[in-house]
Amino acid sequence: MEEKVIKNDVKVKPKKNPKDKLFKLDRQPLIISSSPHLNTTDSVPKIMWTVIIALLPAVVLSIYYFGLPALWMMSTCVISAGLAECLMNKLKGEEFTIPDGSAVITGLLLAMTLPPSFTLTSAIIGTVFAIVIGKHIFGGLGFNIFNPALLGRAFLQACFPVAITTWTFPKTDVYLSKIVDGVTAATPLGLFKFEGETSDLFNMFWGNIGGSLGETSAISIIIGGGFLLIKKYADWRIPVSYLGTVFLFGAIMWWINPKYPDPTFHLLSGGLMLGAFFMATDMVTSPITPKGAWIFGIGAGILLVVIRLFGGLPEGVMYSILLMNAVTPLINRYTRPKFFGEGSK
Amino acid sequence: MKLLSFKKGIHPKEFKYFTCNKQTEVLSIPDEVCIPLQQHIGAPCNPIVEKGDEVKTGQIIGRSESFVSSPVHSTVTGKIKTIDSYLHPAGTKTQMIKIQRTGDDDWQLLDVPKNWQLASTDELKSIVNEAGIVGLGGAAFPTHIKLAPPEEKKIDSFILNGCECEPFLTSDHRAMLEMTDEVLDGMAIIMKVLGVKKGYIGIENNKPDAISQITRKIQKSDYNFTVIPLKVKYPQGAEKMLIEAVLKRKVPTGGLPMDVGVVVNNVGTAIAVANAVIDGKPLVERIVTVSGDGVTEPKNLMTRIGTSFQKLIDECGGLKEETTTVYMGGPMMGISQWDLSVPVVKATSGIVCRTDKSTNGTSYPCIQCGTCVSACPMFLLPTKLARYSEHKLLEEANKTGILNCVECGSCAFVCPSNIPLVQWIRIGKLKVGEMVRSKN
Ligand code: SF4
Ligand code: SF4
Numbered sequence: 001m002e003e004k005v006i007k008n009d010v011k012v013k014p015k016k017n018p019k020d021k022l023f024k025l026d027r028q029p030l031i032i033s034s035s036p037h038l039n040t041t042d043s044v045p046k047i048m049w050t051v052i053i054a055l056l057p058a059v060v061l062s063i064y065y066f067g068l069p070a071l072w073m074m075s076t077c078v079i080s081a082g083l084a085e086c087l088m089n090k091l092k093g094e095e096f097t098i099p100d101g102s103a104v105i106t107g108l109l110l111a112m113t114l115p116p117s118f119t120l121t122s123a124i125i126g127t128v129f130a131i132v133i134g135k136h137i138f139g140g141l142g143f144n145i146f147n148p149a150l151l152g153r154a155f156l157q158a159c160f161p162v163a164i165t166t167w168t169f170p171k172t173d174v175y176l177s178k179i180v181d182g183v184t185a186a187t188p189l190g191l192f193k194f195e196g197e198t199s200d201l202f203n204m205f206w207g208n209i210g211g212s213l214g215e216t217s218a219i220s221i222i223i224g225g226g227f228l229l230i231k232k233y234a235d236w237r238i239p240v241s242y243l244g245t246v247f248l249f250g251a252i253m254w255w256i257n258p259k260y261p262d263p264t265f266h267l268l269s270g271g272l273m274l275g276a277f278f279m280a281t282d283m284v285t286s287p288i289t290p291k292g293a294w295i296f297g298i299g300a301g302i303l304l305v306v307i308r309l310f311g312g313l314p315e316g317v318m319y320s321i322l323l324m325n326a327v328t329p330l331i332n333r334y335t336r337p338k339f340f341g342e343g344s345k
Numbered sequence: 346m347k348l349l350s351f352k353k354g355i356h357p358k359e360f361k362y363f364t365c366n367k368q369t370e371v372l373s374i375p376d377e378v379c380i381p382l383q384q385h386i387g388a389p390c391n392p393i394v395e396k397g398d399e400v401k402t403g404q405i406i407g408r409s410e411s412f413v414s415s416p417v418h419s420t421v422t423g424k425i426k427t428i429d430s431y432l433h434p435a436g437t438k439t440q441m442i443k444i445q446r447t448g449d450d451d452w453q454l455l456d457v458p459k460n461w462q463l464a465s466t467d468e469l470k471s472i473v474n475e476a477g478i479v480g481l482g483g484a485a486f487p488t489h490i491k492l493a494p495p496e497e498k499k500i501d502s503f504i505l506n507g508c509e510c511e512p513f514l515t516s517d518h519r520a521m522l523e524m525t526d527e528v529l530d531g532m533a534i535i536m537k538v539l540g541v542k543k544g545y546i547g548i549e550n551n552k553p554d555a556i557s558q559i560t561r562k563i564q565k566s567d568y569n570f571t572v573i574p575l576k577v578k579y580p581q582g583a584e585k586m587l588i589e590a591v592l593k594r595k596v597p598t599g600g601l602p603m604d605v606g607v608v609v610n611n612v613g614t615a616i617a618v619a620n621a622v623i624d625g626k627p628l629v630e631r632i633v634t635v636s637g638d639g640v641t642e643p644k645n646l647m648t649r650i651g652t653s654f655q656k657l658i659d660e661c662g663g664l665k666e667e668t669t670t671v672y673m674g675g676p677m678m679g680i681s682q683w684d685l686s687v688p689v690v691k692a693t694s695g696i697v698c699r700t701d702k703s704t705n706g707t708s709y710p711c712i713q714c715g716t717c718v719s720a721c722p723m724f725l726l727p728t729k730l731a732r733y734s735e736h737k738l739l740e741e742a743n744k745t746g747i748l749n750c751v752e753c754g755s756c757a758f759v760c761p762s763n764i765p766l767v768q769w770i771r772i773g774k775l776k777v778g779e780m781v782r783s784k785n
Contacts, residue, residue, distance in 0.1 A: 030683045031669050034768045036754035037676040037699065038357050038512065042716075042761040044709040100709060142710035142762075235715065288715035288728065339746045340585065340723040341595040 044141075047233050047283075048101030054224035054233075055108055055278065061220040062213040066116040070213050073123060074111040080124045081107025084131035092136070102141050106130050109149035112213045112274055113318070114156070118163055126156040146325045147285045150318050157318070218273045225277025234281035237293035242276045243267060245301025253309060260309055272304070275317035285325040292328070292335040300324045348550055350576035351586040353722045355755045357579055357677065359551060360512040363636040363643040369519045371647045372660055374446065378420050378651030379688040380406065381433050382440045385479040386486045387413035392442055398425045401453040403627045405475070406442055415487040416477045420629040420649040421446040434654070434673045434687040435680060441688070444651070454625035461622045466538045469622060473538075476621035477628045477691075481613030482506060482517075482582065483674055485692040488618070491608055492538045498603040503541050504591055505532050507548040507555065507612045508575060508582035511675025514695040516632035517612040519645045521548070521555040524616050525562045531615030533568055534622050539608055544570040545591050551577045579677060580753040584609045586722055598749055613694070633689055635661045639668030639698030648689050654696055655685040667700045677754045709762035717756035717766055723749050727756035731766040734773025743777045750774060 062070045085103035089096050097103070107127055114123055130152025138144040157164050228234040250263035266272070280286060280300055287296050300320040307316030383389035390407030400406060400419040408416035423446040430438040455475055458464040474489035494500055505528070509517040521528055536544050548556050560572050573591050575581055585596045587609060594605040602609055613631060620626040629650055636643040641662025648657060654671070658664055664671070672679035673693055682696075717727040725746050733742035747770060756766040 028669075030671055030681070032681040032683050033670070034765065034771070035672070035674075035676070035678050035680065036758050036767065037670065037672060037679060037681075037697075038758055039763065040759050040761070042759070043707075043763070044712055044761050047712075047714070047761055140710065142712045283712050283714040286713070288713050288718050288726065290715075290719070293715075336726060336745070337718070337724040339598050339725065339749050340589075341597045341600065341749075342724075342746075343597075 044102075045100050048105055050231060050233050051105055051228065051278070052101060052108065054228045055105075055112075057220035057223045058112065058213075058217060058274070059108070061217045062112070062116075065217070066213060069116040072120065073114060073116055073118065073213060074108060076120045076123055077111035077114075077127045078104055078107035080127040081110070081131050084128045088132060088136040088140075092140075094140075097141065100141060102135075103131060106135065106148045106152070109147075109274075109278060110152045113149065113153045113271060114213065115164065116213060118156075118160075122156060122160055122163065125159070126152040129155045142284055144284055145329070146322055147279050147282045150279055150322050150325075153318055154322060218268050221273040221277055225273070228277065228281070234277065235286065235290075235293045237290060238281045238286060238297045239276040241294050241297025242280055242301050242304075243272070245298045246272065246304055249302060249305045253305065266305065266308070271315070271317050275321055279317075280321050280324070285328060287328050287331045287335065289332060289335040289337055291337070292331040295331050295335065296324050296328065299327070348574055348576040349590045350578050350581065351589045351722055353720055353724070353755075354578040354580060354586070355720050355758055356577070357512050357758060359577070360636070360676075361515055361518070361551065363513065363638075364515045364634050364645050365518055365552075367515075367519075367643070367645055369523055369632055369645040369647050370660075372649070372652065372657065374421055374450070374649055375652045375656055376446050377426070378444050378446070378649060379431060379653065380417050380420065380442045380444065380651045381431075381688065381690055382407045382417060382442065383433075384417060384485060384650070384690040384692065385415045386484065387411065387415070389440065390414060390417050392428050392440070394425050394428075394442065396425050396427060399423075399447075400425060400444060402450045403455075403629055404453045405477075405627075406444075413487060413490060415479050415489070416475065417442075418477055418627045418629055419444055420651050422449065422451040423447040432684055432687050434682060434690060434693065452626070455621060455627060457622055457625040461534055462537070464622075466540070469534060469538050472622050473618055475627070476617065478614060478617045478621060479628075479691050480611055481617060481631060481691060481694065482611035483678065483692050483694050485690075488610065488614055491610065492535065494539075494603045494608070499606055500539050500541050500603060500608055501606045502543045502545065502592060502608075503532070503536050503539060504587060504607060504609045505544070505546040505570075505612060505615055506582055506584070506587055506609050507546055507552070507559075508587060509552075509612075510549060510577075510579045510582040511677055511679075511694075512579075513636045513697045514634050514675050515636070515645060516634045516694050518552050518555055519634075520612050520616055520632055521552070522558055525558055527616045527619040528559070528612055529562060529566060529568055529570070530623060531617070531619035532570065532610075534618050535608075535610060535615065541608075542569075544568075545573050546570055547573045547575050547581075547587050547591050549577045549581055550574045579755065580722060580751070583722065583751050583753060585751065598746070628691060631689075631691065631693070633657060633693055634695035635698075636695060637698040637700075639665055639671070639700045641665060648693075650691060651688045653686050653688055654682065657689065657696060658685060658698070664698055665700060668698050669701065670699045672697050672699075677758065678752065708764060711760075711762055711764055714761060716759045716761065720755040720759045722753065722755060723751055725750060727760075727766045727770065728764070730773060731756075731764060731769035734769040734776070737776070739773070739777050739780050742773050743781065747773050747777050748781075 081103045110130055130148040134148030134151035135144045229236045246266050247263045250266035253260045254262050287293050303320035304316040388409045388411035390409045392407050394406045402422045404419045405416045406419050423444045426443040426445045428442050431441045433439045470489055478488040479485040556574050563570050575590055584602050588594055588607050596605055617628045633646050633648045635657050644661050671682045711728050721727055730747045750770050754767045
């Protein structure tokens with residue numbers, strides 16, 4: 001281990017000459033491979049299924065708050081994602097990639113961004129779009145530029161702008177009195193943006209608010225996301241920089257003009273938690289360099305606040321992440337770490 | 346106290362328990378040894394004996410005129426049987442000298458001064474050269490060259506490398522415990538040759554017995570070395586990482602340790618130096634760790650160079666039925682073997698036998714997780730380098746620093762997609778190296 005030269009141990013193949021003394025075998029032949037001969041136990045399926053497990057608290061809470069429709073929505077998306085994946089595998093003549101878990105994540109995440117009242121057929125369309133266009137057109141897992149679930153959601157937003165922003169209030173909601181027909185209502189962000197009302201932060205934290213499935217309960221997302229960070233399956237820099245930027249920038253804007261929402265409201269509303277912990281951290285579409293991760297998070301945070309305060313849309317999480325996805329290759333290129341010893345004399 | 350270390354790196358399972366508490370046993374001298382004429386980095390030796398010649402233990406049987414080279418010695422007393430090409434554990438066939446043992450050791454020792462403290466540095470250097478000493482940590486770089494840095498490089502520190510960061514291997518560990526005096530003497534000799542005053546011994550913290558033993562011996566002697574316990578992390582034993590950990594100096598890209606005024610040598614090398622300078626014994630034997638779940642009774646064996654792997658493995662009760670892989674060296678950088686008739690060479694620190702199906706299961710596409718980036722101790726982007734190498738984008742690869750890779754394998758170890766990163770990078774390095782050379 002002192003000098004760096006190793007004799008090539010790459011292309012050694014035993015010759016197939018039985019007379020060759022190499023092959024006086026009294027046992028099964030030994031396997032030749034190039035070092036390293038050890039591996040971590042981490043694997044792509046393990047990472048993906050762990051992400052799914054980390055999503056479970058949010059899944060359970062959304063079923064608790066929204067009831068069966070939430071369950072139908074999620075299972076529809078997951079199943080159609082799986083079927084779309086199989087179809088694409090078949091068309092491309094590759095092995096079935098369901099076991100790697102990535103299609104399930106896409107389906108589940110997409111479901112989490114949809115309101116429970118959304119029609120299932122439209123949800124299926126969105127999921128298929130996410131898998132086929134969002135992932136496989138780019139070349140499949142690892143090659144997509146955009147987070148497939150968010151791309152699917154953006155597509156749905158374009159197709160069904162009204163339906164996707166019609167929210168059911170959780171059945172346990174205490175503010176039903178505010179709502180005319182007691183079935184649909186705007187999200188806290190929508191309420192704020194278009195009616196200038198703020199919602200109760202406590203309820204936002206626990207999930208007792210209107211919104212899409214995974215948008216509502218910050219606590220369940222934090223638990224699952226924290227688990228991912230501890231397992232190191234998500235880069236902690238991204239949620240920290242993303243949420244931190246939103247908080248700081250939001251605070252500055254609030255201080256300039258108190259008519260804007262306060263920073264805590266920013267943090268807890270509009271699926272930011274879900275986006276920060278589960279979507280921005282999507283490995284495939286976020287930078288590989290540590291510095292890049294900071295830039296990614298900060299950039300997304302600034303975009304988010306700008307969209308929320310000055311854009312025409314109530315929601316900015318989706319676009320802020322998608323935009324940063326688009327510049328990720330660029331970020332990777334310009335944030336190459338300094339080589340060990342580079343620049344030292 | 347916070348343990349010193351370098352940045353990034355990985356934590357593979359250590360697997361040292363197989364042999365770390367086993368006293369080194371002396372392997373009986375084999376009836377036949379096979380001495381490769383190239384066991385070092387540099388020019389291969391030319392045989393200076395002929396078939397049928399009688400040779401003594403320690404007699405030089407091959408040498409080269411070239412400066413970057415190191416002579417090889419007979420490791421038994423006997424008769425030259427053949428000079429032919431045989432399989433080398435590095436995987437290719439090379440020229441080797443086969444010697445049939447005819448009797449007990451009849452040593453041919455080197456001329457050494459009575460008291461090395463009074464000898465001139467040139468004399469000591471030539472003894473190290475004549476003794477055929479090379480880096481015993483695995484790289485086998487001729488030691489006398491390391492001891493003769495160019496004038497303009499001012500060397501102020503010497504680090505003895507007792508990290509042994511590769512899993513399984515315990516030969517340095519046992520050497521530090523069982524041959525502490527030789528280790529310290531060898532280190533003192535090297536420091537005298539280099540004319541340096543500051544000596545450090547870097548030992549990973551998973552060898553507390555070695556740390557305390559060496560510290561105790563230093564206190565009792567008049568040597569003034571500093572023992573530095575280091576964090577257990579791979580590749581702590583890589584020269585550049587070790588220097589960063591111990592001295593906080595960064596070897597510049599493309600540079601050598603001497604560029605920051607440091608020379609690093611391995612524990613085994615220090616022992617070889619002590620044996621040569623004090624007892625006049627050339628490098629004819631070394632400790633080899635035979636370990637892993639694939640061998641019946643793992644052991645540390647003091648082995649004559651040129652002994653076949655088979656003999657060592659037999660001494661350890663043989664391979665198990667289910668053994669699938671055998672490699673020379675540790676699992677991170679070791680070289681797979683398919684024929685156990687290959688001889689132990691100077692760089693053979695261990696023979697590891699495993700029953701798992703060697704490397705990894707299914708490969709997935711790169712999911713851009715960046716784990717390899719967080720692992721690379723050289724601060725490279727392994728995923729990109731491997732891709733450039735795969736697609737033969739040599740210019741890009743060069744710009745992205747492929748030549749800085751120390752081939753530690755950390756990237757391939759951590760990759761959840763099981764991508765053969767370092768393997769691609771190695772191929773890329775060869776090609777980029779050729780490209781750079783042809784340009785100049
Ligand atoms: S790129 Fe080279 S130096 Fe970096 S981790 Fe891989 S093998 Fe080690
Ligand atoms: S560790 Fe493997 S999957 Fe992750 S970025 Fe590196 S090469 Fe890609």
